[in-house]
Amino acid sequence: MKKISGAQAFIEALRQEDVKDVFGYPGGAVLDIFDAIMDADDIRFILTRHEQGAVHAADGYARATGRVGVCVVTSGPGATNTVTGIATACMDSIPLVVFTGQVSTHLIGNDAFQEADIVGITRPCTKHNYLVKDIEDLGKVIKEAFYIARTGRPGPVLVDIPKNIQQSMVGFKYPDTVRMESYSPTFKGHIGQIKRILSVILKSKKPVIYAGGGVILSNGSEELTAFARAMKIPVTTTLMGMGCFPSGDPLSLGMLGMHGTYAANLSVTNCDCLIAMGARFDDRVTGKVDDFAPKAKIVHIDIDPTSISKNVRVDLPIVGDCRSVLKDMLSELARKPDEVSELHSQIAQWLDQTAAWKREQPLRYCQGEDVIKPQYVVEMIDELAPDDAIISTEVGQNQMWTAQFYKFNEPRLFLTSGGLGTMGYGFPAAIGAQVAYPGRTVIDIAGDGSIQMNIQEIATAVQYNLPVKVMILNNGYLGMVRQWQSLFYKGRYSHTSMAVSPDFVKLAEAYGAHGIRVEKPSMVKDAIRRALEIKGPVFVDFVVHPEEDVYPMVPAGAPICNMLLV
Amino acid sequence: MRHAISVLVENQAGVLSRVVGLFSGRGFNIESLSVAPTLDPSKSKVIITTTGNEQVLEQIKKQLNKLINVIKVVDCAGKDYVEREMIVIKVKAEQETRAEVLRIAEIFRAKVIDISPNSYTLSLTGDKSKLEGFIEILTPIGILDFVRTGTVVMEREMQGRRKLS
Structure with a gap:
């Protein structure tokens, strides 16, 4: 067998995994890999301006496409800079493989230059990680890394490759299959349990579906939609589940939880059967756990057994891939047309009730003539952007307003850091999505605080001509923290005023991008239209009401039916 | 309730750190821990004794199973098993108490495994309650120091039979 270097073997492994795009940043311990990347014309490399940006970009790429996102960074600080990105992906179950360079094996543990124990550091925030100590293991490790990242409950995997391993010569053959005694996630749900669950649902009078990111990760949105429509069961989604059920559908209740809709929170509180799918009963969803769906039999479909009965007791659990379980449920249902129509008649009153809640307290805001309301900007973006536009957000008020007012009708159009809540996620994630889909509209809805956390990535967008549109809802505050201070800390705004921010228009222009400032409500639509027409990256700085709050809001730890509505 | 959990893992660097890190990261308690390679040297057995209610134990077992290097998790509670731990204990042994010790x-x-003019060092193997009884009886005489190995457990071959020890 012809011998090649570890670095060349690495490239060959990426080819075998059908990797087309890699995000990253070079450095001393990955010089050999970067040298090999230079010859790999079939793999596009995107140089970000910070390693955190590289990981978020790979994450946005993965969320938008469903493929595994890939990064390559150097050892030490390069590796530690990836930690926030990796933790973000881990909390939201996003498949990534992050390759880090490491000092040569004989130097490991010596506090060598740019040495960090990145495997130790990332152990709790990766699905799994590896240090490659023998060149003969390289192929097997990379094969396993991709397999672990995308199967079961997906997640980030880190592979640490010492410099001497990249330089050693090996007769390389990439393995065809993975054999792991200790890892075999359950994919197919137990059919007996599926039948039991269906019989409980068919007997219910007030059912609600609570759908999360797992539905999107399993590509089960179509099946979920078919299931909900066939049964006529209303659907509420989590932040991560946005788009897994069309928000325009009459059965859609919108998002639930802390900033969920009145209808969703009341429906969950009053239902007699809660069907959780690919969701994990996060505290931002449940509020006070004891009062979460207190009258309901709880059904939980999830691929990860640890999610079941972790926060809330579950009556009928089923471990399996959401899409696979939904398919089995649909084929079971096809055999029970009479019971389904019986269900329809016994839940008719409940559907009237949930529809009434939607009418009583819709999401709302008041747009006057002088000051731009952030919600209005989001609604206008929704109106003017194409149906297949990909929307990312930062974290905070911008994220909640987007979840509330942008109507997602398809999966994989909404990229947001749900679990970790990472400010600075949205812009690089949008860049990653734009790399995957150069022809589509990609918009980051940002705040003036969070955009500054990874603002350097504008250089990446300009360098690779990625026409990402950044819509900054500029209220001059870290708005969500300010909102909490206003409501729960006697209005003492401790360090939440962004007293100094750059002139975003000039900043964009300084990087070779476009900038637009909007100060009047009447100019909002025109500005969005102009931004969408420009064939390059654009920052639009919307000067919005400084103290607009996100409502409804459930105070932390309260039952989710206790909503502050205005 | 106290549980002895037997965890079969791949015998590789860093695996113990994953297991222990899981306990500290999720706020679970470790009462004792013992680790050694098994009959198949590519695998190690980690035995952890821990306490918690049913829900906590359920989470511990699921989270352990989720670790990629973990092959099998067995909770011995509710099973027939033998349990052993060893203690090495140094006891004061003056003229008047030497015979008593x-x-x-x-x-x-x-067993007496070391001796000096003023002390005996003893070793004892048994289950937790036997070791603790031993410590209790020796306390009035004067314990100078002791070390314990942590509990090891093994399921009985014939489940449900009368205990032999």
Whole structure:
């Protein structure tokens, strides 16, 4: 067998995994890999301006496409800079493989230059990680890394490759299959349990579906939609589940939880059967756990057994891939047309009730003539952007307003850091999505605080001509923290005023991008239209009401039916 | 309730750190821990004794199973199993108590493994309650120091039969 270097073997492994795009940043311990990347014309490399940006970009790429996102960074600080990105992906179950360079094996543990124990550091925030100590293991490790990242409950995997391993010569053959005694996630749900669950649902009078990111990760949105429509069961989604059920559908209740809709929170509180799918009963969803769906039999479909009965007791659990379980449920249902129509008649009153809640307290805001309301900007973006536009957000008020007012009708159009809540996620994630889909509209809805956390990535967008549109809802505050201070800390705004921010228009222009400032409500639509027409990256700085709050809001730890509505 | 959990893992660097890190990261308690390679040297057995209610134990077992290097998790509670731990204990042995210490050692079937003009060092193997009884009896005489190995457990071959020890 012809011998090649570890670095060349690495490239060959990426080819075998059908990797087309890699995000990253070079450095001393990955010089050999970067040298090999230079010859790999079939793999596009995107140089970000910070390693955190590289990981978020790979994450946005993965969320938008469903493929595994890939990064390559150097050892030490390069590796530690990836930690926030990796933790973000881990909390939201996003498949990534992050390759880090490491000092040569004989130097490991010596506090060598740019040495960090990145495997130790990332152990709790990766699905799994590896240090490659023998060149003969390289192929097997990379094969396993991709397999672990995308199967079961997906997640980030880190592979640490010492410099001497990249330089050693090996007769390389990439393995065809993975054999792991200790890892075999359950994919197919137990059919007996599926039948039991269906019989409980068919007997219910007030059912609600609570759908999360797992539905999107399993590509089960179509099946979920078919299931909900066939049964006529209303659907509420989590932040991560946005788009897994069309928000325009009459059965859609919108998002639930802390900033969920009145209808969703009341429906969950009053239902007699809660069907959780690919969701994990996060505290931002449940509020006070004891009062979460207190009258309901709880059904939980999830691929990860640890999610079941972790926060809330579950009556009928089923471990399996959401899409696979939904398919089995649909084929079971096809055999029970009479019971389904019986269900329809016994839940008719409940559907009237949930529809009434939607009418009583819709999401709302008041747009006057002088000051731009952030919600209005989001609604206008929704109106003017194409149906297949990909929307990312930062974290905070911008994220909640987007979840509330942008109507997602398809999966994989909404990229947001749900679990970790990472400010600075949205812009690089949008860049990653734009790399995957150069022809589509990609918009980051940002705040003036969070955009500054990874603002350097504008250089990446300009360098690779990625026409990402950044819509900054500029209220001059870290708005969500300010909102909490206003409501729960006697209005003492401790360090939440962004007293100094750059002139975003000039900043964009300084990087070779476009900038637009909007100060009047009447100019909002025109500005969005102009931004969408420009064939390059654009920052639009919307000067919005400084103290607009996100409502409804459930105070932390309260039952989710206790909503502050205005 | 106290549970002994037996975790079969791949015998590789860093695996113990994953197991222990899981306990500290999720706020679970480790009462004792013992680790060694098994009959198949590519695998190690980690035995953890821990306490918690049913829900906590359920999470511990699921989270352990989720670790990629973990092959099998067995909770011995509710099963028939044998349990052993070893203690090495240094006891004050002055003129007037030397005979007493030896007598106690004999009753517990402990061994004298080191001796000095003022002390005996004894070793004893048994389950947790036997070791703790031994410590209790020796306390008035004067314990200078002790070390314990942590519990090891093994399921009985014939489940549901009368206990032999």
